[in-house]
Structures are given as structure tokens and as C-alpha cells.
Amino acid sequence: MDTPEPFPYKKGHKLRILSHITPAPTPVTRNCCRNGPARREERKQLTPLQRCIKNPPLPGNPGSHSADLEILDALKLGDYHNAQVFIAEMHETGAPNQKKKVVVKAYDPLYFDDLNGYLDPFRCVDKQYTHEAHAYNLLADLQGNLIPTFHGSFSLELPVPGGAMRIVRLIVVEYIPGLSMQQAHPADYSVCRRQQMMKWVVDFESRAFERDIVLTDLCPRNVMLPDPSEWLDRRIVFLDFGGAIFGRRLDGPVSVPLNLLLGVYISPLVRWTPSMAHPFGDWIDW
Incomplete structure (x- = not known):
């Protein structure tokens, strides 16, 4: 068991996957993903592979169908990533001649960056998996438009x-060809165009917040600008909801009752602070 496993996410590899019904999103409290004393000791005693076998993901329930993936290209692979992300061709079992190009995000704790033992990789990947899947379900009406099809x-x-x-x-x-706002150069866009893009960002965040979802990872890296030669009617697409917080607050006890106005639209003019706009600072010069 001490022998490392062959890296499973190489270009050309084929993987059989089984549908899975996710458990409820894990609670999010302060320091909920930090390593405790028991896990720190375990980290000293066991190899990373042994730890993965000892700490399987949260159970959920098995689904009813399977699919085959062929890895086409890497997006984010290898050690020190929160997830293994790659482009693949997907063929669902029982659907002959129906293949689609997709993006796969595998929450594999073996390659997770635990910051030298500061984080618990197993709690982290459970949180990201359950929260991302739940966010896609809550935002189902935006799939295929403002967010990828799930x-x-x-x-x-x-x-x-x-x-x-x-x-x-x-x-x-869904695979979205194009550039992220992090990859794109703001100087290539007019002020008017950049203002429109930031309006789309604020509007999307506001729609999520109205559904009681706080998007903690809203930043240029997670905002795609689709290739106009591929998409005529999609100007912007939002990704990566593993850090989403539901109910507008962290879980756990509170010292005083809170009126969070759940389900109520609150204008971004009230909520958007300089710290929320800061990640997009290179795009804002007016």
C-alpha cells in the first residue's frame, strides 16, 4: 500500500464513472476544514494513499447510470490543487453515438494542497463537492446561460x-471555450465594455444572493468570456461554486438572533463594498 498509485488523470486515460446522489451540503463553521490533533497525528503515521483509503468521502447514495470518460486535455492537474480539473469526452452508457465534450472536476484528496498539514483534505473535498453540486441545483434555471449546464x-x-x-x-x-477574465487583458476592452461586464458580474452575484447563496470565490479566475465564434448569445459564464455558503451566513450557533432577510432582494448598492470589487480592480478604472 506504500507504493504510489499510477496518476489516473493523464491525457488519453479512460475512466468509468457511476452517478451519485450527493449528501446535504456540509456545515460551514469557522475553522471547519482545519486539521485537528487526531488528523495531524494520522498524517505523521500514514502515507497519503493510506489516509485516502482510511477516510473515504461522505456516502450519499448511488445513482442509476454510468458513463465513460476519455481525458482530452488538462486544465488543472497534479499535486497541490484543490481539485483535478480536465476536459474529457463523455459517453453515457445506454446512449449510443451520443458523446459530449465536458469539463470534469474530481475532488481527489490524494493531490489536495493541505498547506503542510494545516488543512484537513478530506473535510475540504467533502465540503467543495457537496456545496458545488448543491449550488448547481439551486441555480438550475441559469444553467446553459449564466452558468454551465450541470x-x-x-x-x-x-x-x-x-x-x-x-x-x-x-x-x-458543460465545456465553455474561451478565456477567463484572469486570462484576458482589460486593455483590450473599451471602458463601456468593461462597465457592461462588471454589471453582469454584479447582477449575477445579486441573483445568487437573492436565493440566499453567498459566492465566496467570485473573482476573475472564475468568470469565463466565451469564445464569440462558438457562442453568439452567451457573453459571460460563471464557474466554481465549491465555496458557496447557503443561508447567507456560516453555520453554528449565534449569540443574538439574526434577521438576514432570507429570500429578499437587497440592492448591490447597499451590499457591494470595496472589498467585493477588489478582485476585479484591474477591470475598473473609471
């Missing part, structure tokens, strides 16, 4: 040396 949540069984198996959860979403 093709489902799945489980992947990976063999490890010694005959054991380990389980990795993943989601599959």
Missing part, C-alpha cells in the same frame, strides 16, 4: 496497489 455528480473507483479501491467524487459540467 451533467451530474459521480463516483470514481480507483484501484490501488494491494488490491484495494479508493473512491473519488466528481462533477461533470
Whole structure:
């Protein structure tokens, strides 16, 4: 078991995945993903692979269908990533001649960056998987427009040396060709165009907040500008909801009753502070 497993996410590899019904989103409290004393000791005693086998993902429920993936290209692969992200061709079992190009996000704790033991990789990937899948479900009417189409949540069984198996959860979403706002150059866009783009950002965040979702990872890296040669009617697409907080607040006890006006639209003129706009500072010069 001490022998490292072959890296499973290489270009050309084929993977069989099984649909999975996610459990409820994990509670989010202060320091909920930090390592405790028991896990820190475990980290000293066991190899990363042994820890993955000892700490499987939250159970949920098995789904009723399967699909095959062929990895086409890497987006974010290897050690020190919160998730393994790649482009794949997906063929759902029972759907002959129906293949689609998708993006796969595998929440694999073996390659998770735990900041030298500061974070608990297993709690982190459980949180990101359950929260991202739940956010896509809550924003279902925006799929195929402001957010990618969600093709489902799945489980992947990976063999490890010694005959054991380990389980990795993943989601599959629509592939969106184009550049992220982080990759694009603001100087290539007029002031008027950049103002329109920032309006789209604020409007999307406000629609999520109206549904009691706080988007903690809203930043240029997670905002796609679709290739206009591929999409004539989609100007902007939002990604990455693993850090979403539901109910507009952290979980856990509160010292005083809170009136968070759940389900009520609150103008961004009231809510948007300089700190919320700061990640987009390169796009704002007016």
C-alpha cells in the first residue's frame, strides 16, 4: 500500500464513472476544514494513499447510470490543487453515438494542497463537492446561460496497489471555450465594455444572493468570456461554486438572533463594498 498509485488523470486515460446522489451540503463553521490533533497525528503515521483509503468521502447514495470518460486535455492537474480539473469526452452508457465534450472536476484528496498539514483534505473535498453540486441545483434555471449546464455528480473507483479501491467524487459540467477574465487583458476592452461586464458580474452575484447563496470565490479566475465564434448569445459564464455558503451566513450557533432577510432582494448598492470589487480592480478604472 506504500507504493504510489499510477496518476489516473493523464491525457488519453479512460475512466468509468457511476452517478451519485450527493449528501446535504456540509456545515460551514469557522475553522471547519482545519486539521485537528487526531488528523495531524494520522498524517505523521500514514502515507497519503493510506489516509485516502482510511477516510473515504461522505456516502450519499448511488445513482442509476454510468458513463465513460476519455481525458482530452488538462486544465488543472497534479499535486497541490484543490481539485483535478480536465476536459474529457463523455459517453453515457445506454446512449449510443451520443458523446459530449465536458469539463470534469474530481475532488481527489490524494493531490489536495493541505498547506503542510494545516488543512484537513478530506473535510475540504467533502465540503467543495457537496456545496458545488448543491449550488448547481439551486441555480438550475441559469444553467446553459449564466452558468454551465450541470451533467451530474459521480463516483470514481480507483484501484490501488494491494488490491484495494479508493473512491473519488466528481462533477461533470458543460465545456465553455474561451478565456477567463484572469486570462484576458482589460486593455483590450473599451471602458463601456468593461462597465457592461462588471454589471453582469454584479447582477449575477445579486441573483445568487437573492436565493440566499453567498459566492465566496467570485473573482476573475472564475468568470469565463466565451469564445464569440462558438457562442453568439452567451457573453459571460460563471464557474466554481465549491465555496458557496447557503443561508447567507456560516453555520453554528449565534449569540443574538439574526434577521438576514432570507429570500429578499437587497440592492448591490447597499451590499457591494470595496472589498467585493477588489478582485476585479484591474477591470475598473473609471
